[in-house]
Structures are given as C-alpha cells and as structure tokens.
Amino acid sequence: MKNVLNVKNIYASIGGKQILKDVCFDISENEILGLVGGSGSGKSTAAKVITGLLKPDSGSIELYGRKLSGKRSRKECGSIQMVFQNPESSLNPKYKIGKILADAMSFQLRLSREEIAKRSADLIRRMELPEDTLYRYPGSFSGGQKQRIALARALSVEPDLIIADEPTSSLDVSVQLRMLDLIKEIKEERGLSILFISHDLGVINYLCDRVAVMKDGRIIETGDRGSFFEAPKTEYGRELLSSVPRI
C-alpha cells in the first residue's frame, strides 16, 4: 500500500529542551497508526511537528513522498487536519456549525455555495448529527456531538491525513465507542490515513492497524496491532500491556 506520511529522523525542542529524539514512522493509505505512550512522552509534540505548528530542529516530514517545507502552502496546510482532545477549544462558540464548515471549505477548496451546502448536509448526516446541526451554535451540543462536528470539519476539506490527539478521552465509554466506530468506517469508506494518539491501549487495540510506542520522546517500537498485543518487542511495551486490566 502507498505511503502517505513519512516522518524521518525528527528532533524537536520546546524552550531549549529537546523533546523529540530521532522520531521516525510511516502511515499508509487506508491505515490507522496508533501512537501510544505515557503522559509527557511527546505524542502531542509529534502531532504539532507534523501539522507544522512546531518547527523541528532537524529531520523531515513527507506527504506522498514530497517534503513539506517550513513555511507551508495553504494546500499543504489543508492536507493534514487535526481533531483535538478538547472540542470546546477547537470550535468557535460564536459561529453556527454551518459557518464553521463553510469557512473551512471555502478557505481550502474552490466550491460553489451549493456544493458547500450539499457537502455540509452530507457530512452532518454521515456523522449521525441532528438535522438542524448547521443552524446551531457549538454550545448547544454534547461533548460527543462536538467531537463528531470536529471530525466533520476535518473531513470537509478532503485531507490526506487526519491526526486525532486523544479525541475520545473526554467522552463517556458508550459515546466513545460510537466515535471510534465512525472513525473506522470513515477510514474504510475514504481510504484515509489516520494518526490516532492515545494513552489508552484498549482504544488502540480496538481501532488501529499498527501501533507505535513512544517513550521519552523516542519511538521505541512499532508493529502490527496483532503482534504488538500478542508479544510486544520491548520491556516498556510489555509494561504498558500489563498495566491494562484486560482488553
């Protein structure tokens, strides 16, 4: 399968402190890579580097084999979309959902108003949101609904890659499960590539095709989901697994 993202030998620092050390991994088309690791291991920092929010000290990020420069074009920015842990901070409370989606699409894609309206309606339906969603403000939705709106916005601009950083960590278990299933279905329907960041191995096991384990800013092992959960290659991988009640 075709490689969509190549992360090559990334070193990155925050405030003079080196956080990421020689981080390397790839993601293929139609693949969900689970990035797992303890709190403070550098997962969100890796996401920031990939989206271009943080400039690495060295190393490169490639999308379909093309190196992304420090200053990204509008198209390059659109090709990688984020879904954050906290939907409160990612949806502007002053705008109706219809405007939030339309703004994203008109900034990234050349679409007519009719096309934008049709796409918005399709996405809302696909994300199983209420019919009047486009006419409402973010504050009137539950946490789970807000995360599905954030996912709809990410999908609306047809990205090559979605990075989801703990997107279900703030949700109740049943709501979380529906969101994970939606992510899985969308991946299959669109052949999407997803970097799914979580500290929750149960979630990773449920959702991901492959797993990368991060510790102290380094990727210490990667492998297929099956082989990782069957027999982790590192001591730390075994420790992570043994600390999970039962998956």
Ligand SMILES: Nc1ncnc2c1ncn2[C@@H]1O[C@H](COP(=O)(O)OP(=O)(O)O)[C@@H](O)[C@H]1O
């Ligand atoms: N804005 C920041 N200022 C200072 N240190 C930071 C900042 N963001 C992250 N760090 C540090 O970088 C390390 C990795 O953080 P992070 O990438 O958020 O980890 P994770 O997402 O795996 O929990 C931590 O030691 C954290 O304290």
Ligand SMILES: [Mg+2]
């Ligand atoms: Mg984090």
